[in-house]
Amino acid sequence: MNTAMEHTTHLHDAIIIGSGAGGAPVAWELCKNGWDVVMLEQGQILRPASPPAILEKYYTAQGFTISVNGGNTIVLAGSAVGGTTAINSGTCLRPLKECLAEWDEQTRMGFSDGLLDPFFPKVEKQLGVCVPDRSLLSRSATKFNEGMQKLRGEQTFILPRNAPGCTAKGLCCFCCPTKAKQSTDLSYLPEAVENGLQLLIGTKAIAIKENTDHVHVRTDKNGVQQDLRARNLIISAGALNTPGILKKNRIGTSYGKAGDHLRIHPANKVFAHFPGLKHGPGGIPQGTGYRPKELPRITLEGIHTPQSMTGPIIAAAGHRFNWWMKHHDDMASFGLMVRDRGHGKVRQYGNFPTLRYRIHKDDAKDVVEGLKLIARTFFAAGAERVLLPFVGPNEIEFEHADQLNSIDAAKIKGTDIILSGFHPQGTAGIGRVVDGDLKVFGSQRTYVCDASVLPNSPGVNPQVAIMAFAHRLAEKLMKQ
Numbered sequence: 001m002n003t004a005m006e007h008t009t010h011l012h013d014a015i016i017i018g019s020g021a022g023g024a025p026v027a028w029e030l031c032k033n034g035w036d037v038v039m040l041e042q043g044q045i046l047r048p049a050s051p052p053a054i055l056e057k058y059y060t061a062q063g064f065t066i067s068v069n070g071g072n073t074i075v076l077a078g079s080a081v082g083g084t085t086a087i088n089s090g091t092c093l094r095p096l097k098e099c100l101a102e103w104d105e106q107t108r109m110g111f112s113d114g115l116l117d118p119f120f121p122k123v124e125k126q127l128g129v130c131v132p133d134r135s136l137l138s139r140s141a142t143k144f145n146e147g148m149q150k151l152r153g154e155q156t157f158i159l160p161r162n163a164p165g166c167t168a169k170g171l172c173c174f175c176c177p178t179k180a181k182q183s184t185d186l187s188y189l190p191e192a193v194e195n196g197l198q199l200l201i202g203t204k205a206i207a208i209k210e211n212t213d214h215v216h217v218r219t220d221k222n223g224v225q226q227d228l229r230a231r232n233l234i235i236s237a238g239a240l241n242t243p244g245i246l247k248k249n250r251i252g253t254s255y256g257k258a259g260d261h262l263r264i265h266p267a268n269k270v271f272a273h274f275p276g277l278k279h280g281p282g283g284i285p286q287g288t289g290y291r292p293k294e295l296p297r298i299t300l301e302g303i304h305t306p307q308s309m310t311g312p313i314i315a316a317a318g319h320r321f322n323w324w325m326k327h328h329d330d331m332a333s334f335g336l337m338v339r340d341r342g343h344g345k346v347r348q349y350g351n352f353p354t355l356r357y358r359i360h361k362d363d364a365k366d367v368v369e370g371l372k373l374i375a376r377t378f379f380a381a382g383a384e385r386v387l388l389p390f391v392g393p394n395e396i397e398f399e400h401a402d403q404l405n406s407i408d409a410a411k412i413k414g415t416d417i418i419l420s421g422f423h424p425q426g427t428a429g430i431g432r433v434v435d436g437d438l439k440v441f442g443s444q445r446t447y448v449c450d451a452s453v454l455p456n457s458p459g460v461n462p463q464v465a466i467m468a469f470a471h472r473l474a475e476k477l478m479k480q
Contacts, residue, residue: 012036012230014477015217017205017245019043020083021466022450023236024184024192025123029474031195038228039197040219042204043080046087046185051174051306058087058175060240060353067344067357072391075264075355075421077240081201082185084238085463088422089172089286090161090181091301092129094120096459099339103455107431119468127162127182127467134158136168138283140332141302143274144374145288147381156288159301162187170281170304208233208249208446215445232445232477236470239424239452244348246428246440246448253442254433261429262344263457264421266359269303269335270371271314271387272378277330281306297363298370299460303335316389316396316418324387332378336370337422338363339457346427357421364414372404389418423462428452438473449473 013035016023023039030037046058055063058080067073078084095103100111109115123129137145137158145156163172165180172181179186193199200219207218215233219226235242243259246252283304290300307328314324324331344357359367375386379401388407390396394416398404428434428448433441438453440446449470451462458465 010229011214012038012228014232014234015040015215015228015230016234016236018083018236018238018450019081019189019199020078020184020236020238020450021085021463022470023083023234024188025467025470026234026236026449026474027192027197028188029471030477031192031197033478037197038230039199040203040205041081041199041201043078044202046080046082046175048175048177051171051309054087054174055309065240065353065355067355069356069358072415072417073266073355073357073359073419073421075240075424077238077424081189082183085183086185087173088461088463090163091159091286091461092124092127092162092464093160093460095465099457099459106455107436109430109436116465116468116472119471120464122471123464123467127187128164129160129162130164131158131160132163132166132284132287136166136284137287138170138285138302138304139277139279140304140334141283141288143272143277143332143381144302144334144377147377147379148290151377151380156290159287159289161284166284168283170283170285172285174306205245208245208251210251210443210445232447234447234449234473236448236450238450239427240346240353242448242450242452243346243427244353246433247348251443251446252440254440258428258433259346261426261432262346262355262357262424263340263426264357265337265423265457266340266363266367266419266421267335267337268367268371268389268417268419269313269333270374270378270389271324272332272375272383273327273330273385274332274383275330277332279304279329279332292370292373295366295370297339298336298366300334300336300370300374304333313389313418314387316391317387320397332383334374334378336367336374338366338370339459343426346424359414359417359419361414364412364417365409367417368407368409368412372407372409375404376401390416391418392416423451425451425454425462426456430455437476438469447473
């Protein structure tokens with residue numbers, strides 16, 4: 001490392017790398033209590049544009065972080081002020097009790113006894129978490145709920161969200177046009193800046209050196225470098241990027257383990273044709289959920305995307321692609337995610353994370369059974385045909401629920417399922433890379449606070465859990 005870094009004299013209380021679910025609440029708490037904090041965010045402020053343009057500019061690797069060891073798995077994360085919170089669906093759920101019990105088995109920290117409970121209400125208040133009215137749901141969600149009532153006599157549940165003023169424009173993942181969704185760029189960072197946070201946008205940490213009494217960070221913004229010093233460093237770059245920072249700078253004693261144990265919540269969805277549906281672009285895209293008792297690791301969640309973003313999955317239809325795209329406005333969709341048993345790895349090559357992830361065979365089986373349930377639910381609601389996200393020799397288009405009986409979940413390979421992963425996590429987990437206070441093993445001044453520290457899956461969309469960890473970390477730092 002260039003010794004010019006040693007010439008920096010000003011000593012900040014903390015430097016935070018990343019402005020998402022982990023970094024922003026820490027900054028908010030510390031600045032509110034008078035700390036001198038600098039935040040580095042390599043992304044830009046999210047601004048309205050077409051969905052393809054949003055994907056290109058504000059998603060990590062332009063939305064093409066793909067597993068390189070077989071299969072059809074794309075993992076999505078944000079690269080903007082607000083991190084992934086700026087481009088997620090806004091769903092806000094606390095970790096499942098059974099998942100907290102699994103965390104305790106691994107860490108012995110007492111999550112099941114309420115370790116994070118004091119921080120959940122604070123997160124939910126700051127985000128304005130509320131349960132939207134059913135009138136705001138998309139027509140996809142309405143059709144799925146109708147089918148579930150007919151098929152099982154049950155209702156889907158409404159997903160709580162951080163959008164108290166939602167008007168259901170249907171663009172949660174592509175820049176909410178009304179700014180109703182309270183991502184961290186709207187809920188945490190403005191107040192932190194008012195309280196003194198120095199937010200350096202478009203700025204990347206290119207070198208880190210920890211000394212006995214401080215940490216040096218060299219930054220780069222459009223070729224202009226700057227040296228910073230602080231008593232504490234919090235790395236909140238996300239589960240895809242944090243491991244690369246730890247490894248490149250050899251931080252602590254366990255950096256060699258960083259990037260392992262990647263989990264992603266493999267996800268996909270079913271399309272259904274309802275003649276005359278006239279779906280339109282509006283409605284909360286991810287507004288409802290359902291947990292089938294026979295598939296305890298599966299959660300069904302609504303998802304509807306703009307036509308311009310639907311093509312890559314509809315491509316599974318092959319020669320029927322044009323037909324499905326032509327009937328997009330008469331098409332409903334509903335998705336699922338699985339609490340994955342397997343795990344993979346993330347490695348940094350150049351400026352981009354590269355994944356090695358192959359879905360566990362039992363997860364693949366659960367996914368197929370979940371897709372069949374969604375398809376049956378749509379048929380119960382009156383769908384004329386459904387399209388399943390398979391490739392290879394498998395049948396993908398069905399015109400009657402009875403035809404789904406021909407699908408043998410045990411015979412469909414994981415590599416034949418088109419998958420997305422929306423929740424990368426666990427790549428610097430508690431007990432593996434960081435301790436229970438999120439301090440990097442072997443370090444005195446460097447912490448990690450993002451999805452990478454999760455010991456295992458929270459069983460739900462993870463942003464509330466990450467934010468609770470962030471508030472807890474800030475509290476620990478202020479007590480030092």
